[in-house]
Amino acid sequence: MAQMVGADLWHMNNYAGPSMALKVPEVPTSFSMQAFHYSKVIPGGAIVVGPDGRRFCDEKFKTRHGKVPINGRWMPLPTPVPMYMILDHVHFSAGPLYDKTPSHGWTQIIEKYDWSHDNSKELASGWIKKADTVAGLAKAIGLDPAVLEATVSRWNADSEAGRDTEFGRTLMLTPLSRGPFYAIELSPSMLNTQGGPRRNEKAEIVRPDGTPIPRLYSAGELGSIYSYLYQGTGNLGECLGFGRIAGRNAAAQPAWG
Numbered sequence: 001m002a003q004m005v006g007a008d009l010w011h012m013n014n015y016a017g018p019s020m021a022l023k024v025p026e027v028p029t030s031f032s033m034q035a036f037h038y039s040k041v042i043p044g045g046a047i048v049v050g051p052d053g054r055r056f057c058d059e060k061f062k063t064r065h066g067k068v069p070i071n072g073r074w075m076p077l078p079t080p081v082p083m084y085m086i087l088d089h090v091h092f093s094a095g096p097l098y099d100k101t102p103s104h105g106w107t108q109i110i111e112k113y114d115w116s117h118d119n120s121k122e123l124a125s126g127w128i129k130k131a132d133t134v135a136g137l138a139k140a141i142g143l144d145p146a147v148l149e150a151t152v153s154r155w156n157a158d159s160e161a162g163r164d165t166e167f168g169r170t171l172m173l174t175p176l177s178r179g180p181f182y183a184i185e186l187s188p189s190m191l192n193t194q195g196g197p198r199r200n201e202k203a204e205i206v207r208p209d210g211t212p213i214p215r216l217y218s219a220g221e222l223g224s225i226y227s228y229l230y231q232g233t234g235n236l237g238e239c240l241g242f243g244r245i246a247g248r249n250a251a252a253q254p255a256w257g
Helices: 105-111 120-124 134-141 145-161 234-251
Strands: 019-022 046-049 067-070 073-076 083-087 128-131 181-189 204-206 212-217
Touching: 046 145, 083 134, 120 128, 128 134, 134 145, 134 181, 212 234
Parallel strands: none
Antiparallel strands: 019 181, 046 083, 067 073, 083 181, 128 181, 204 212
């Protein structure tokens, strides 16, 4: 809409995320799996693999709004598509894979999807795939059975030894020990974006040549001033600061003629 009235855009490559989450057509928002929250410990084994059937990260790492340290810089968490959460029956039967407690976020508080306590509804809906063996599960989701079996075998051996030799994961270092086995396709999920219409020091939205668009102002994360990484809680200050600036300038405008 801002572009339709001539606004310039900036910081469009700045966002908070990604995270790995379930997204299904029936629900407009995504579901974060409890297993991969850094603070939760749930029985059973669970890993994430990419389209090549191999792990690509420490699934339990506490990201900074989706960013992880890579070669001395904070970069987006790698999220190959498709990704699959692979879990055993111990984990599947330990409780709901998604925490629906309305504590934060759109999905919990607004969408209020009623996730089943034993994951049976989601299994019946096809959101979760099931097979008796790892090889059978690989076939069900279109992965190479030999590769997925090797990935699970390595994870199990590392878990038994107490050391993740691939990515250094230390939390929920538990083997996928008992079938049947399950898979959930995950998608890159964004928390919020920082890009949007460029604003000046008066909170006015400007055109590409820097001239302000009359009577159009912005504050907060839509067109945020932060140009590289999302600043935790920074948008609150940005809302307050630029909200006051915008309010003063808008109030000083002459009445519509």
